[in-house]
Amino acid sequence: MRIIHSADWQIGKVFKQFGTKEETLRQARLAAVERLGVHARGNGVRHVLVAGDVYDSEAPSAHTLRAPIERMKAFVDVHWHLLPGNHDPHRPEGVWDRVAQLGLPENIHLHLASIPAALDESAVLLPAPLHRKSEFDDISAWMDAAQTPPGALRIGLAHGSVVDFGSGGEASNPIDPARATKAHLDYLALGDWHRTLQVGPKTWYAGTPEPDRAGGQEQGTALLVDIAGPGALPSITRLITGTYRWVSRSERIDDEEASADLDRRLREEADLSRLILRLKVEGSLPLAAYGEFLRRMTDLDAAVFDLDLDEASLAARPTEADLEAIDFDGVLRRSADRLKNVSDDSAAAPELRRRAEEALVELYLRVAGRAREEAA
Ligand SMILES: [Mn+2]
Structure with missing residues (x-):
């Protein structure tokens, strides 16, 4: 039977x-x-x-x-x-x-x-x-x-x-x-x-x-x-019998290499366009790597059926080079330094620190993006 x-x-x-x-x-x-x-x-x-x-x-x-x-x-x-x-x-x-x-x-x-x-x-x-x-x-x-x-x-x-x-x-x-x-x-x-x-x-x-x-x-x-x-x-x-694969991943990334490796591994998943991906990422990245991570996730979001990204536990940690890339010694640099001070301040509310980090990433991406446009 x-x-x-x-x-x-x-x-x-x-x-x-x-x-x-x-x-x-x-x-x-x-x-x-x-x-x-x-x-x-x-x-x-x-x-x-x-x-x-x-x-x-x-x-x-x-x-x-x-x-x-x-x-x-x-x-x-x-x-x-x-x-x-x-x-x-x-x-x-x-x-x-x-x-x-x-x-x-x-x-x-x-x-x-x-x-x-x-x-x-x-x-x-x-x-x-x-x-x-x-x-x-x-x-x-x-x-x-x-x-x-x-x-x-x-x-x-x-x-x-x-x-x-x-x-x-x-x-x-x-x-x-x-x-x-x-x-x-x-x-x-x-x-x-x-x-x-x-x-x-x-x-x-x-x-x-x-x-x-x-x-x-x-x-x-x-x-x-x-x-x-x-x-x-x-x-x-x-x-x-299924069409869509529901995959949940929890990952830690602390540098550009780990971020690139995560992207590579996710793209190796079978039938990417039929993937429903819940991705939780924790760790910390310099601003340049953070920007690159966000760009990769924007690409990935368009490659899969659905991407639900939880990056609340991924911190943006600016390096001296990141801050210099924003501005060497001007008004933008002073803003960046203030944001960094808030994000570093362990006495500040977590939500405030988080928002300062997001603003830093945003600032970095805008300035870096403008620099690229000017170079082109
Ligand atoms: Mn039932």
Whole structure:
């Protein structure tokens, strides 16, 4: 038996912080669905399991409701198995009733109740759909006693958290990490945790098919799951489904060489134009190097899909040569010296010192820029 395990599509997710680029990221989540279909065909997979949170919200627009359905429809030879999660729980007249009313083709299956569903003659799916955002009890528990034909694979599908299990009282949508063992499952396909994670020999979180947050999984993936037969350990292969890579870096630079090296390393990232980069830089640079750093970041910002630069902890430390480049002995030099005194003053407010540094960099860049123009 060969299946693809995915989860957490969160179709319709809003990315307000990206402004005009937002729609591109929404489309990328749909492109991931198509990539799953292509992977299924390419690997001879008949069944794709989606372990909850197909939709980001319980009230998607008519267009958002249809968009993933239409993508799945196009892969008529692939069976898609959808499970309600905490973002899209199955409530009366809720999102899943709306989906059902669209009139689904035979290859799209909604698992809206905790009842066994045969995938084929050799495997049975045991789904645990959420009917509200948060459950106190482990709703995968029913799988332990679920009856399946002798010799058939038992495959669980659930959405929730194994991390907080047993912590007592605070857990929301808990799933016993030993569920696969207790319920004699051949595989337990989980969703909710947006990173690929193996919980046990037969229990995995798929990870998100298209990343949606900084500091999480960098690239969207799904799992190709091969199960030789009842009781056999599943063999897992990661499939790439994502378009954009979300990368977070924290770097320290204290001289021009380190700054140039950082730029070089960032530009070596694969598929630069599809990079969403969160970059935090700390350290200190002379003004000339600081100016060069800012110029490199302006270039990089245009090379990647999105750059979020946090340079609040990168100090500008003028050298004597920097100050002389601003002005040898005139009014600009006196301004520069005053700004430097403020930025050096450990008794001054951090915000004031920071602003003095920024003004110094600005002054340097303007004077250096004018000098270049005059030389040209
Ligand atoms: Mn979830």
